[in-house]
Amino acid sequence: MNNELDIHIGVNPARCYQCGKCSAGCPLADDMDFTSNVVMRMLQSEDESLDKELLQSQAIWLCASCEMCISRCPMEIDIPKIMDYLRQQSIAKGLQNKSANKNIISFHHSFLDMIRFTGRSYEIGMIADYKLRSRKLLQDLTLAPKMFLKGKLPLFPEMVKDRKNIKRIFKHIDT
Amino acid sequence: MENDFEPKIVAFVCNWCTYAGADLTGTSRIKYSPNVKIIRFPCTGRIDFMLLLKAFSNGADGVIVSGCHPNDCHYTSGNFHARRRWVVFRTLLDFMGIDINRITFTWVSAAEGAKWAEVVNTTASKIKELGPYEAYRKITNEIWES
Amino acid sequence: MTKLGFYPGCSLEGTAREYNESVMSLATLFDIQLEQVPDWNCCGATAAHNLNKILSLSLPARILAQAEKAGMKEIIVPCAACYSRLSVTQHELFENSELKKQVEEVMDMTLSSPIRILNVVQFIQEFILPHLSEKIVKPFDKEVACYYGCLLVRPHDILQFDRLEDPQTIDRIMEQLGAKPIDWPFKTECCGAGLSVSRTDLVAKLSGKIVKEATERGAKAIITACPMCHANLDMRRSAINSYLAKKYDVPVLYITQAIGMACGLNNKQTGIYRHLVKVNN
């Protein structure tokens, strides 16, 4: 995957000299199975089994794209871009991490599906969809009514008029 | 159509940067087109642009002038003078009807072996495309014969 | 009257309604007309760039194309996440013509030249600040923790907004309102962002750090400019409090609400009544 990264997103993992400044500043490093500098090391190894382990990891889904790592990286390595690529590859190869698949990835799918059909995100519909996917039926049961009362959850979705155009965009990426 | 025209290109280079750079191309065994032949000068500041005319009228199809990068001149400022003269001379050549596309003016340092090969190759392929520079030779020969 | 392009983004229609309300009220107060990008769509947020690169560029690109079609030279984007996505997309497409061509084909629209994309702080600096002092009726006389979050300042190379570490612009604006911004280290720490729904436990932990630090350093309010940050710090407060096993009640205000309050706008105009953590005037 090491070479792919250079070709597809123009990022060369060989530049990483393992200083660990990314992991040191990463807000989620504590919860990750592989911290960002370890991710870089795994890529550098050009070892297929490590590539697979990486694509199956939870870390790539926990990354919140806060961009702290690249903003402090002395070698200016675009780690968030690498993370995006790894997530996309993980899905393309069907190697999604099991526990992330239940929540984080399901949420992403719910979110995108909502846009696919309405052009905008619409919380109630999306959350309902997410609950079905994640089977977390009880989550946020107390929060939703409060939000509803505060007028934060409109009952009907706002929709883009030119939904054909939105569909076109999604169609292109589906194929 | 296969272009089998082999242009003659003369390179006027300074001793300290480009000549040494071309030496480095050799030491690095980087291959380039054999159409270009080098004449060594102490500095691009020494290069009298009349030499370019001399070269064209005697059969050159293209010319390269190359020296040190700005601020790197072994003689402090020779390359600046060369550049300044080149700016003036270029308009003059243009006025005289000389195809200035046939002249490459560039900088190659002693550390840029690969760049020298690139300069030579791009110039050679450009001149190949432009074809032999008969036009200028014809004029000068006519003047000579009349 | 100044007329400016405006991209609210999805959350300003839903969970962050009060942000929208306060932005619009401020605009009215300062005689600015905010005109929505016609038939705008969602920018794709975190989900799109996590799952598909072309999609993550095409969705924002459509918004930019719509704005361009409507003749807008600049758009105000209050949501920091949308601001970041739009800015990054515009940067990437105009840097890489091949990619631009690909995206244009996907959305069946074209982009001719970059437009100015302003975040809410830039909007305030440029259009509100010059006339602010004359409108202040009730100085915002409190210690505040200005919280910038990630996406207002990062990626810094592209956004070029404020300074990367310890940014200052919101602090300076709050000073103008009479507030005392505290010096604190978590101005740009991540709140957990898009993990809000899927990993509330982690959001409680990350946002909890921020709420705790701001409180301990004496802040009486946290000032934000991002709906995602606001949602995590405000809506997720009960999760935060149970994670920290302590009740933290420091309110979280959008910067536009803080300005609105100082300028004497009522609760309806600022929308502060919609917060889950109560705001005392």
Add this chain to the structure above:
Amino acid sequence: MARIGVFICHCGENISATVDCAKVSELAAGLPGVVYSTDYKYMCSDPGQSKIKEAIREHNLTGVVVSACSPRMHEPTFRKACAEAGLNPYLCEMANIREHCSWVHEKGDATTQKAFDLTRTLVEKVKNNHPLESIKVPVNKTAIVIGGGVAGIQASLDIANGGHQVILVEKQPSIGGHMSQLSETFPTLDCSQCILTPRMVEVAQHPNITLYTCSEIESMDGFIGNFNVKIRKKAKSVNEKLCTGCGLCTTKCPTKNIPSEFEQGLANRTAIYVPFPQAVPNKPVIDRANCRYFLTGKCKVCQKLCPTGAIDFEQEDEIIDVKAGAIVLATGFEIKNTDFFPEYGYGKYKDVINGLQFERLASASGPTQGAIRRPSDGKTPEKVVFIACAGSRDPAKGIPYCSKICCMYTAKHAMLYKHKVHEGTPYVFYMDIRAAGKNYDEFTRRAIEEDGAKYIRGRVSNIYEKDGKLIVRGADTLLGGKPVEIDADMVVLATAAVSCDGSESLAQKLHVSYDPYKFFAEAHPKLKPVETNTAGIYLAGACQAPKDIPESVAAASGAAAKVICLFSNDELTREPIVAKVNRMPPPIFSTCMGCEMCISICPYQAIDKENITNRNGEVIKTIAKINPGLCQGCGTCVAFCKSKSIDLEGYSNKQVYEEVLALLNN
């Protein structure tokens, strides 16, 4: 009639692998004027050179062309061989058929043809060569050393002890440089000042050394052996001849709160001050930017107190003209300050300090008399975090290189801290430990194994202050990037070593080249480490790249040796490649029109006007005249000359025209 000999070298197989050398030789034999042509396996070898010598004698050659490698490699070799056989060396030319031909083209007829073309070109050139005699220039045996740190001190003493005059120019009020600020030195932990101050005193007392402090180079012209340098000696407002250095003035100066440069801002000084007690010269100067008299026009307390009347408020900068044969650059380095690091607080945390500040804290003569106390509240820190590679090896910050000295001094700092605060804990964040040097690795191991410095392999992401502690957030990359948070009392950044402010303008004044980071460039990275591209100017110490003390001293002695070599000759021999203005018989005298264009463009100020007078001393014509001692042979004047009255020896118009013709007409 020309009698040219052509010698084609095979260079083992380096040339003959792609060029048919025998054929080139055969073709060359047919060229007009060529009376002898041969090829041989190694022309540069002894038998190869003998072949040339024999041919010169046997065939009465008037010119030699050696087609072999680059003339930049072996031109001197072959010219010397020719000279030994009685042929003027400048009648020998080389055609470069290796670097410019055999190595860069495939084997084949075209390559052989090119080798022949190049040979023919040089044959035509050499026909137009004429004998030249090398130029002799006198050597002024005084050296200027710029910079009075340990490198400048060493170079000055070495040259002076070799019996030559030295002018040492120092920007600051005292010599000593960074070394005088250091506490103890690695890897022996001997006290820096104890070993340096005797050297400083030696400089002051050496009969061959003239010391100018508060001084900088204003301008330079001339060339090796004959530099003319103007030194600006800034007004010190104290007459050095009258001042006895009693120091009374400094005790009563009312302005006492100026951060001391020597103490790195950790202590204050007065406006009239001696930078540190062991300063050389040990005489105060007035800092005009902060002096009350210069700011308000009133005060003069020091003048009233001075028993010898040495205070001189009217003193002006002095320009001193000196002549020298050689210059040694020893301007040293600077370090980045803590405000260079946004993520470490932009310099706003008082207890985040740089390495030099730590040196001052640890120094027995420092602001705390050697006790480690943090600057903010004077408390003894219980946990100190040392961060290596702060700014170094950091392309994002514009400093991709390794500063080289930090690994060692950080280990030393951890050790010194532990020696002084036994119950304290030193943490060191590092990326690699670069301890290549005699007893260096052993030293760092000692810091870890015996003194218990806790080394953590990782870079620190950021630092913030909380409840009087500095929270240092790093990661342990040897534990899989596990985040590490330390609540430190003090943080020491081993900040990057960078070139001095003003090194770029100094380099331009001296025509010395420099690298992208404004460190001066050596003439060759391996074989000429202390020479510059400008003959007669040498480098000592960290102005060339970050160096530790032993390396700086070694480079300084190296530079001094070069100077002494140069000074061992009374005159220098120079290549006679110089420009000449033509002279004609009367009534023209010269085709020069006296337009003076050449005078204005010559980079070496080598051209002057010359009056041609008649018998009565009346001026008939004014023409240009080139000083062969100053001319460096760039030839810019030749190209500029409108009347074609100037020519360059070795590259004359005739020579290059013939080259062009020969190259094109095959």
